[in-house]
Amino acid sequence: MAGSWGRFNIVSLVLGFAFLYLPIVLLVVYSFNESRLVTVWAGFSTKWYVSLFSNRGLMDAAWVTARVAFLSATVATVLGTMAAVALTRYTRFRGRLLFSGMVFAPLVMPEVITGLSLLLLFVAMNFDRGFFTVTIAHITFSMCFVAVVVQSRLVTFDESLEEAALDLGATPARAFFQVTLPVILPAVIAGWMLAFTLSLDDLVIASFTSGPGATTLPMKIYSQVRLGVTPEINAICTILIGIVAIGVIIASIVTKRQEIQRRRDEQAVA
Amino acid sequence: MGRFLSALAGRFVIAVPYLWLLVFFLAPFLIVFKISLSEPAIAMPPYQPVFDFAQGVKTLIDRIGDLSFANYLWLTGDPLYRNAYLSSIWIAGVSTAITLAVGYPIAYGMARAPASVRPTLLMLVILPFWTSFLIRVYAWIGILKPEGLLNQFLLYLGVIDQPLVILNTTTAIYIGIVYSYLPFMVLPLYAALEKMDNSLIEAARDLGCPPLAAFWKVTFPLSLPGIVAGCMLVFIPAVGEFVIPDLLGGSETLMIGKTLWNEFFNNRDWPVSSAVAVVLLLILVVPIAFFQRSQARAREAEK
Numbered sequence: 001m002a003g004s005w006g007r008f009n010i011v012s013l014v015l016g017f018a019f020l021y022l023p024i025v026l027l028v029v030y031s032f033n034e035s036r037l038v039t040v041w042a043g044f045s046t047k048w049y050v051s052l053f054s055n056r057g058l059m060d061a062a063w064v065t066a067r068v069a070f071l072s073a074t075v076a077t078v079l080g081t082m083a084a085v086a087l088t089r090y091t092r093f094r095g096r097l098l099f100s101g102m103v104f105a106p107l108v109m110p111e112v113i114t115g116l117s118l119l120l121l122f123v124a125m126n127f128d129r130g131f132f133t134v135t136i137a138h139i140t141f142s143m144c145f146v147a148v149v150v151q152s153r154l155v156t157f158d159e160s161l162e163e164a165a166l167d168l169g170a171t172p173a174r175a176f177f178q179v180t181l182p183v184i185l186p187a188v189i190a191g192w193m194l195a196f197t198l199s200l201d202d203l204v205i206a207s208f209t210s211g212p213g214a215t216t217l218p219m220k221i222y223s224q225v226r227l228g229v230t231p232e233i234n235a236i237c238t239i240l241i242g243i244v245a246i247g248v249i250i251a252s253i254v255t256k257r258q259e260i261q262r263r264r265d266e267q268a269v270a
Numbered sequence: 271m272g273r274f275l276s277a278l279a280g281r282f283v284i285a286v287p288y289l290w291l292l293v294f295f296l297a298p299f300l301i302v303f304k305i306s307l308s309e310p311a312i313a314m315p316p317y318q319p320v321f322d323f324a325q326g327v328k329t330l331i332d333r334i335g336d337l338s339f340a341n342y343l344w345l346t347g348d349p350l351y352r353n354a355y356l357s358s359i360w361i362a363g364v365s366t367a368i369t370l371a372v373g374y375p376i377a378y379g380m381a382r383a384p385a386s387v388r389p390t391l392l393m394l395v396i397l398p399f400w401t402s403f404l405i406r407v408y409a410w411i412g413i414l415k416p417e418g419l420l421n422q423f424l425l426y427l428g429v430i431d432q433p434l435v436i437l438n439t440t441t442a443i444y445i446g447i448v449y450s451y452l453p454f455m456v457l458p459l460y461a462a463l464e465k466m467d468n469s470l471i472e473a474a475r476d477l478g479c480p481p482l483a484a485f486w487k488v489t490f491p492l493s494l495p496g497i498v499a500g501c502m503l504v505f506i507p508a509v510g511e512f513v514i515p516d517l518l519g520g521s522e523t524l525m526i527g528k529t530l531w532n533e534f535f536n537n538r539d540w541p542v543s544s545a546v547a548v549v550l551l552l553i554l555v556v557p558i559a560f561f562q563r564s565q566a567r568a569r570e571a572e573k
Contacts, residue, residue, distance in 0.1 A: 009382050012375035013391070019372070020398050020452065023409035026419060030412065083287035090280055095288070102291040104562050108503065110510020110554070112527045113547045116534060117298030120544065124301050140294040143287065172279035201402040204512055208534075218404050225404075225517065229411050237405040244400045252393060 024241065031234035048235040058236065061220040065200060068131065068216060072138035073195035079139065080146025080195070081188055085176075087147070088154040106144040114141055115208030122209065129211030137209040138199040145198060146191035153187035186255045193251055197244055299551070306341055306544035341545035351546065354524040355553065361440065361515075361525060362508035365447035369455045369504050370497065372448060377459035377496075378489075381466070392460070399453040407446055407517050414442050414518070438520035446514040451507070455500040462496025463489070495568060502561035506554055526550055 031049075035042035052058060083103055090096070106114065118137045119129075127133055157180065165175035181188070203218040210216065217236075224233055345351045380391045398406065413419045414437040421433040436442050466489065474484040512527035519525065526546065534543040 006382075008375075009379035013379040013383070016372070016376035016379070016452075016456075017394055019449070020395070023406065023413060023449070024398065024401065026413065027405070027409040079287045079290055082283045083291075086280075086284040086287065090284060093284060098296075099284070099288050099291070100566070101562060102295050103287075104565060105558060106295060108506040108554075108558060108561060110507055110512075110527060110550065112510050112512050112530045113302075113551055116530065116543060116547050117302045118294065120301045120305055120540070121294070121298040136294060140290070143290070147287075166276060172276050176279075197400050197402075201404065203404050204531075218402065221404060221408070222513075225408055225411070229408075229415075233408065234412075237402070237408065240405060241401050244402075245397065248393075248397060248400055 027234055028238045028241065031231060031238040033231050033234075036231065048231040049239075052232055052235050052239075055232070057215075058217070058220055061215050061217045064131065064214055065217040068135050068138060068206075068214075069196050069199035072135045072142060072199045073192050075135075076139045076143040076195040077146050077188060077192040080143040080191055081150050081184075083143065083147040084150035084154055088151055089159075103144050103147050106141045107148065109141075111202070111204035112208075115205040118205070119208040129209060130214040133209045133211065134206050134214055134216065137205050138195075138202060141205065142195035142198045145194050146188075149191040149194060150184060150187045153184045157183055186258055190251065190255070193247060197247075200240070200244075302544045302547050305541055306548045307339065308541050341541050342549070344542065345545055345549060350524070351526075351529065354526045354529045355549070357524050358509050358511075358526040359553070361443060361447070361523075362505050362511070365444050365451070365508055366501050366505040368444060369448045369451055370501060373452055373455035373459055373500065376452075377456045377463055380456070380460050381463035388464070395453050395456050395460075403450060404513060406450055407513055410442070410446055410449065410518060411437065414445070437518065440519065440523045442518035442520075443515050443523060443525075446518045447504075447508050447511065450514065451504040454503040458499035458503065459493060459496040462493045462499075466492050495564065498564050499561070499568070502557055502564070506557050506561065509554060510550055 030041075032044050032046060033041055034045040034047070083099075087096075087100055087103065115137070118133075118140070122129060122133050161183075162175050162179050165179045166172065170178070201218060202216075203222050206216045207219055207222075210219065217240075221233060221236065224230070376395070380388060380395070383391055411418075415421070416433045416435060416437070418437070420436070421430075424430045425433065436445075470488050470492070471484055474488050475481070479487070510527040510530075511525060512531050515523060515525040515528045516531070519528075527550075530543050530546045530550070533539050533546060
């Protein structure tokens with residue numbers, strides 16, 4: 001019903017998107033500000049970006065964050081996909097209710113609780129806090145997001161395809177990797193990206209579970225923000241926004257192409 | 271042979287994520303609960319190195335024999351905590367209502383948009399969600415400050431002649447929560463509204479129902495699952511929110527997430543912060559269970 005897309009709807013969309021985007025746009029604009037004062041425009045300058053790269057602490061934190069995010073997103077994608085398969089394929093097994101509860105609860109669990117409880121676990125297990133404890137913590141909460149994303153794709157997947165492969169003598173692993181995985185791949189990739197950005201963003205859980213030598217970028221940004229707002233933080237935020245935006249745009253182009261390809265294939269079959 | 275392998279694969283696929291979540295999600299809660307019952311006096315002295323820290327907790331766990339509810343009594347006795355819980359629930363509730371009021375027209379406009387634009391609009395809603403939470407909250411500091419952009423703009427327009435004090439007030443927390451959680455509200459609402467059969471509205475209109483009444487009697491009830499999901503997705507994490515009250519709120523606004531953080535990082539009182547976490551969890555158990563049931567039902571309906 002394109003005709004009923006009235007003025008009210010357009011106005012609410014414009015206002016809504018302005019609200020969503022204006023703060024981010026302002027943040028980006030003021031990262032190019034000449035003045036030390038974030039809110040007073042004094043001309044265009046990229047000097048904050050230059051000073052950023054000579055900031056050793058920030059660069060170290062960025063490197064730690066990138067490694068944590070990459071490793072945790074990869075493991076979380078494997079575990080989350082398994083969890084999604086378990087939840088969609090096996091409707092009856094002992095403890096399924098507990099399992100599905102544990103998959104969905106972290107989605108809404110306040111981060112302070114997750115962070116504190118994981119820290120106490122690591123201390124009880126006598127784990128040295130640092131890179132690996134942050135990574136484990138990130139795997140744990142982001143695998144649940146992956147599971148939800150993959151599950152939504154799996155429910156629409158025709159199971160008889162995989163059964164056919166099994167009947168034709170494929171091992172379960174082969175049937176999964178050659179039949180199911182290619183179909184759900186866009187969702188798996190989306191899940192990986194989501195896990196990656198969740199890890200990149202996380203301040204609270206990382207603060208609890210991290211130890212000396214494993215300061216992540218959000219922790220660094222947070223401690224600087226507490227000291228005051230500076231254009232340098234705007235600059236690093238702008239870079240992060242840029243990376244994420246490019247990633248999302250590439251991903252959406254890829255999935256769109258795949259969608260078109262899939263439709264073409266389906267039409268060819270029909 | 272194939273059946274056997276298949277069953278084995280099934281076991282494996284279930285067992286690995288299951289074990290992971292048992293160890294790293296469920297077990298930690300039990301430890302939190304245990305520690306919350308230990309004497310506050312055994313709490314680690316502040317500035318000890320990590321190794322002794324670990325030993326401290328070990329002996330602490332060994333001495334679980336003498337459980338004590340002192341921390342909980344302390345929590346209920348101290349008005350600071352009670353107020354923090356109550357104001358967290360209040361702030362989260364009010365913010366959820368505002369988010370719903372802001373998000374509904376957006377989701378409605380999206381669902382009524384021509385089908386060709388919808389994917390783009392959807393992506394525009396999701397995109398801010400991908401950018402860091404911390405960054406989005408930080409962006410508001412520059413806007414809401416007394417010498418910030420909003421005040422400059424309003425002064426320029428002549429609407430006000432004194433800068434408004436918004437940063438470090440509860441209003442700033444509301445703005446921060448509504449802004450940060452808006453995508454969580456819009457997405458389930460949009461999903462519910464988009465699925466809706468438009469002919470229902472047309473039928474109502476044909477039968478002489480005025481537009482507003484048609485919305486209220488047809489569209490709104492049909493979007494209820496989306497409303498419930500959206501409200502839960504905003505309310506539950508907002509109750510325990512830390513970053514927003516810490517960066518945007520003032521010292522007079524107590525929220526429990528911030529209290530827990532201070533108790534842990536500043537006072538280093540692990541037993542009390544564990545007790546704070548357990549009580550927070552108990553408060554949230556009902557909405558979380560409710561959320562899970564509605565999710566499960568939605569999933570069933572999809573099949």
